[in-house]
Amino acid sequence: MVFDRKMSDFVSPARKHDLKTSILQGLSAAWPICLGYIPIGLAFGVLAQKAGLFPMEIMLMSILVFAGSSQFIAVSMLSTGAGAVSIIITTFAVNLRHLLMSSSLAVFLGNTSRKKLSLFAYGVTDESFAVNHTRFSRNNWSLDQALVVNHTANIAWVVSSVIGGYSGQFIHEGAFGIDYALTAMFICLLIFQLKGRFYVITAGIAGVMSVVLSLIIPGSSYIVLASIFGATTVLGIKKWMLR
Amino acid sequence: MDVTIIHQKVVWVILGMGIVTYVPRWFPLVLLSRRNLPQWLVEWLDLIPAAILSALLLPELVTNGMPRHMSLWQPELWVAIPTFIFALKTKSLGGTVVIGMALFWLAQSII
Numbered sequence: 001m002v003f004d005r006k007m008s009d010f011v012s013p014a015r016k017h018d019l020k021t022s023i024l025q026g027l028s029a030a031w032p033i034c035l036g037y038i039p040i041g042l043a044f045g046v047l048a049q050k051a052g053l054f055p056m057e058i059m060l061m062s063i064l065v066f067a068g069s070s071q072f073i074a075v076s077m078l079s080t081g082a083g084a085v086s087i088i089i090t091t092f093a094v095n096l097r098h099l100l101m102s103s104s105l106a107v108f109l110g111n112t113s114r115k116k117l118s119l120f121a122y123g124v125t126d127e128s129f130a131v132n133h134t135r136f137s138r139n140n141w142s143l144d145q146a147l148v149v150n151h152t153a154n155i156a157w158v159v160s161s162v163i164g165g166y167s168g169q170f171i172h173e174g175a176f177g178i179d180y181a182l183t184a185m186f187i188c189l190l191i192f193q194l195k196g197r198f199y200v201i202t203a204g205i206a207g208v209m210s211v212v213l214s215l216i217i218p219g220s221s222y223i224v225l226a227s228i229f230g231a232t233t234v235l236g237i238k239k240w241m242l243r
Numbered sequence: 244m245d246v247t248i249i250h251q252k253v254v255w256v257i258l259g260m261g262i263v264t265y266v267p268r269w270f271p272l273v274l275l276s277r278r279n280l281p282q283w284l285v286e287w288l289d290l291i292p293a294a295i296l297s298a299l300l301l302p303e304l305v306t307n308g309m310p311r312h313m314s315l316w317q318p319e320l321w322v323a324i325p326t327f328i329f330a331l332k333t334k335s336l337g338g339t340v341v342i343g344m345a346l347f348w349l350a351q352s353i354i
Contacts (some may be wrong), residue, residue: 032337057253064261074260084252088259092267097295099267104291106275114273121269126299131336133292177348180322184343186300187323188330193293202290203297210298216312223298230294235287 019144024106026148029135033078033127033149033208034156036185037068039178044071045164051079058165062158067125069220070094071161094220100227112143123150127182130189136193198234206230318350 041062048058053075065071070091077087080126102124121168128150135141194200210226217225280288304323307314326343333339 029336032340035337035340040281041329052250053253054249057249057257060254061260062251064257065264067264068261070260070264074256078253078256084256084259087256088263091260091322092263095264096267098264099271100291100295102268103271103275105287106272107280107285107288109272112276117272117276118269121272122265124268124272126295130292130296137289138316177344177351180343180347181320181340183300183303183319183323184326184330184340184347186296186303187326187343188334188336188339190296190300191294191327191330192336199290199293201294206294207297207301211250211301211305211313214302214306215313218310222302223295226298227291227294230298231287231290234290235283238286239283 022142022144023148025153026145029131030128030144030149033131035155036127036181037153038160039181041160042067042164042167044050044068044075045161045166047072047164048075049165051075053078053165055165057190059158059162062161065091066097066122066154066157067091067095068157090219095229097126097223097224098129099126100224101126101133102182105133105136108133108141109143116143118145120147120150123147125150125153125155127130127185127189128153130186130193134189134192144154163226198238201237202230202234204230205233318347318354322346322350 044062045058048061048071049055053061061071061074065074073094074087074091077090102121105124109120129148132141132146136146167200190203194203206226206229209229210222211221213226302311304317304320305313307317307319322343325346326339329342330339
């Protein structure tokens with residue numbers, strides 16, 4: 001492009017191209033996540049506002065926590081007058097699954113500066129994790145693109161939750177099937193992860209276990225327990241078969 | 244409306260939530276990315292995404308309510324089948340989200 005000519009005096013063309021491509025690739029990977037976050041962010045904002053939170057607090061929570069389900073839970077606990085400590089402990093339990101996700105992502109991120117990793121850690125959510133992990137494991141993804149995914153999703157989350165907080169009920173419940181956006185996303189992301197029979201067996205065991213545990217344990221610890229159980233069982237089967 | 248007003252308790256809660264959410268996201272990344280992990284751990288971590296996505300998804304499809312109970316006759320489950328087939332055929336994340344939403348919307352308006 002003609003107007004690029006002057007900039008290239010200052011930035012090497014290869015680097016500039018890399019950055020531009022990274023941003024574009026990151027954005028094209030991030031838009032389905034945003035599509036899922038916008039309605040949920042709006043809904044969160046509405047709920048938080050009804051629970052008595054000010055717009056500033058809604059923004060602060062979406063920026064500092066950036067974890068949807070725990071934010072919903074915290075807001076409903078706040079509205080019932082729960083204590084600060086019990087809300088924080090609940091948040092910790094609900095978000096502990098990110099420990100597994102970050103561990104799983106760490107495998108691809110050797111030789112990266114601690115600063116960049118710390119920034120990347122901020123944006124690890126169920127959705128960004130799955131999108132980034134799929135692409136990292138295909139060997140065509142770098143931390144820069146992953147950061148674009150995380151932060152684009154973050155912006156969508158923060159902005160939509162604040163708009164929700166200002167606007168009250170904005171989109172009526174269930175419109176356009178928005179409640180199903182994240183579920184549909186998980187279906188596709190799961191398919192990306194089914195790379196062979198061991199992965200299918202893992203998903204099967206973890207899924208069934210998760211349903212069973214979700215019925216008998218209150219709270220959301222069933223996700224972590226079922227995941228660990230599924231992965232460990234299949235690793236055991238794999239080792240036993242290869243003995 | 245003054246947008247700068249805040250409750251003191253809420254701010255403490257948010258700060259606490261932020262810390263306990265960030266640390267589990269951060270710790271494994273800085274701890275594990277710089278060392279050579281044993282082979283079994285790498286294999287185990289490789290199975291985690293399939294496990295976790297399935298563990299997140301399946302209860303959404305077949306359970307409902309609070310406390311949760313089995314609920315097989317709900318659009319969440321039945322819409323998942325064509326959505327799954329679409330995702331399997333196209334491998335398109337954006338397309339799957341749009342199709343899933345459309346089918347769910349349709350299913351809800353029928354029911």
